[in-house]
Amino acid sequence: MGKRKVLVVDDEIEFLELLRLRLEANNYDVVTALDGDDAVAKVKKEKPDAVLLDILMPGMDGLEVLRRIRQEDNKLPVFMLTAFSSKERVKLANEFNASGFILKTSDLQKEIANITRALEKHQANDI
Amino acid sequence: MKEYEKNEEEIKRLRERIAAFEKSESEHKKIEEALKESEQRFRVIFDYANDGMLLTDIKSKKIYTANKTICQMLGYSLEELKKIDVNDMHPSHSNIAEARNIPVKRKDGTVFYADIKCSIPVILGGRTCVICIFRDITTQKKIDELKDEFIGTVSHELRSPLSIIKEGISLVLDEIPGKINEKQSKILKTAKSNVDRLARIINDLLDISKIESGGLKIKKEALDIISMMKQVVSSFKLAIKDKRLALKVDLPEKEIIVHVDPDMITQVISNLVDNAIRFTEKGHVEVSVKDREALIECSVSDTGIGISRDNLPKLFSKFQQFGRIAGLGRRGTGLGLSIVKGIIDLHGGKVGVESELGKGTKVTFILPKK
Ligand SMILES: Nc1ncnc2c1ncn2[C@@H]1O[C@H](COP(=O)(O)OP(=O)(O)OP(=O)(O)O)[C@@H](O)[C@H]1O
Ligand SMILES: [Mg+2]
Numbered sequence: 001m002g003k004r005k006v007l008v009v010d011d012e013i014e015f016l017e018l019l020r021l022r023l024e025a026n027n028y029d030v031v032t033a034l035d036g037d038d039a040v041a042k043v044k045k046e047k048p049d050a051v052l053l054d055i056l057m058p059g060m061d062g063l064e065v066l067r068r069i070r071q072e073d074n075k076l077p078v079f080m081l082t083a084f085s086s087k088e089r090v091k092l093a094n095e096f097n098a099s100g101f102i103l104k105t106s107d108l109q110k111e112i113a114n115i116t117r118a119l120e121k122h123q124a125n126d127i
Numbered sequence: 128m129k130e131y132e133k134n135e136e137e138i139k140r141l142r143e144r145i146a147a148f149e150k151s152e153s154e155h156k157k158i159e160e161a162l163k164e165s166e167q168r169f170r171v172i173f174d175y176a177n178d179g180m181l182l183t184d185i186k187s188k189k190i191y192t193a194n195k196t197i198c199q200m201l202g203y204s205l206e207e208l209k210k211i212d213v214n215d216m217h218p219s220h221s222n223i224a225e226a227r228n229i230p231v232k233r234k235d236g237t238v239f240y241a242d243i244k245c246s247i248p249v250i251l252g253g254r255t256c257v258i259c260i261f262r263d264i265t266t267q268k269k270i271d272e273l274k275d276e277f278i279g280t281v282s283h284e285l286r287s288p289l290s291i292i293k294e295g296i297s298l299v300l301d302e303i304p305g306k307i308n309e310k311q312s313k314i315l316k317t318a319k320s321n322v323d324r325l326a327r328i329i330n331d332l333l334d335i336s337k338i339e340s341g342g343l344k345i346k347k348e349a350l351d352i353i354s355m356m357k358q359v360v361s362s363f364k365l366a367i368k369d370k371r372l373a374l375k376v377d378l379p380e381k382e383i384i385v386h387v388d389p390d391m392i393t394q395v396i397s398n399l400v401d402n403a404i405r406f407t408e409k410g411h412v413e414v415s416v417k418d419r420e421a422l423i424e425c426s427v428s429d430t431g432i433g434i435s436r437d438n439l440p441k442l443f444s445k446f447q448q449f450g451r452i453a454g455l456g457r458r459g460t461g462l463g464l465s466i467v468k469g470i471i472d473l474h475g476g477k478v479g480v481e482s483e484l485g486k487g488t489k490v491t492f493i494l495p496k497k
Contacts, residue, residue, distance in 0.1 A: 012287060018294045025303045056283065083286040084330075104290035105326045109301060 036060025338469030407431030428489035
């Protein structure tokens with residue numbers, strides 16, 4: 001199986017670049033977007049296998065991006081990135097059918113391993 | 128006696144009586160004036176108090192009198208107030224001695240929140256009345272909201288750079304940019320564990336400030352406390368093994384369903400088990416759950432260093448640390464137990480501790496099942 005393409009969306013460019021290194025080390029192709037509009041456009045253009053999406057961004061926030069993605073594609077795995085877990089936000093994102101949550105301060109190697117497993121399962125179900 | 132002498136006598140007596148009458152008259156006036164003055168003095172205090180005050184007839188639920196402040200708070204004139212039923216303004220008015228954060232309806236239908244205090248009943252003009260004092264807490268609430276918002280923003284702003292520092296260190300530690308040596312790895316591991324510590328402190332501070340401002344809302348769910356207990360304890364298995372402690376579990380076999388906020392109660396159990404392990408060098412850590420009809424009793428005990436009698440009363444206050452051991456091991460902040468108490472209080476439960484220096488500690492909390 002070839003490399004999976006993941007779109008990472010975060011307004012915090014430094015975090016984005018670190019996450020890119022981590023994902024590439026885990027055999028992902030990484031595309032990045034710095035804001036919501038760019039993210040929506042790149043989902044269409046790049047057709048990623050998964051999206052890692054920051055919730056709190058200036059302008060169009062992650063929840064709005066998720067809502068727009070869901071209008072076009074109900075299946076694309078979208079994992080929400082967040083600096084802290086607010087129950088309200090988790091609930092909202094679940095309403096829009098997010099695939100999971102990643103706490104930015106948690107062990108990202110573990111989180112990405114979990115995502116890889118989830119994607120394998122997702123693809124197996126698709127076939 | 129001669130006739131005229133008799134008359135003289137009579138006149139004298141009359142004069143005396145007139146004098147006495149005049150004296151009592153002026154005394155009366157004095158008393159009346161004093162009363163008036165006293166009434167005026169109290170009226171001024173009453174009207175100009177910062178809190179709204181009402182004198183209510185318990186039976187008829189009619190307002191007997193009210194101060195200016197409450198008229199302004201509610202938007203009614205005194206005459207209008209005397210006509211309304213207190214139940215229209217806020218329910219179950221006279222049954223409370225003291226209540227916080229009570230919604231009160233104004234004349235225009237809008238609502239504000241008040242802390243209300245009611246006196247014991249007093250008899251006034253044959254009527255049984257209570258005096259109720261209303262403190263408008265709108266500003267206080269606004270301040271609490273702002274504080275919550277501020278802390279929320281600050282914690283987010285702190286966590287964002289923290290996540291970058293942590294991931295930066297982790298990447299190097301995981302040797303993704305290239306190999307590192309033992310010494311470099313050791314240094315980076317120390318740095319990373321302290322980033323985790325900082326993240327934990329931020330979380331705890333956020334929790335405690337929310338608990339204190341009443342901003343933490345519980346979301347109760349029906350769940351089995353036994354499996355929750357097992358789950359939390361199993362996440363500490365490694366730490367228990369590392370310290371070569373024994374783990375005892377005394378749990379009923381059948382599940383016990385309780386209605387609690389799962390995240391919060393998980394945190395309570397974690398904080399207690401974390402303490403038990405951290406302050407115990409040899410022996411065991413034990414968790415137990417007991418079914419007490421409408422209640423559930425959970426405890427975490429250990430055979431550790433214990434807490435002195437002097438320190439026990441301070442145990443649940445913020446930033447209190449008595450067993451701070453120099454050297455290695457995770458250092459705490461002294462917030463764990465105050466969060467425990469805050470959460471248990473929110474659930475309408477109770478938490479208590481028994482401890483003996485050098486012997487061990489047992490923390491027990493009781494929760495209503497519903
Ligand atoms: N099981 C225990 N045995 C002995 N001492 C204890 C025990 N639990 C708590 N203490 C004492 O009470 C203090 C306060 O406990 P608390 O859990 O609030 O804070 P902490 O554990 O020091 O830090 P934190 O929980 O915020 O990481 C501890 O520092 C310790 O001195
Ligand atoms: Mg503690």
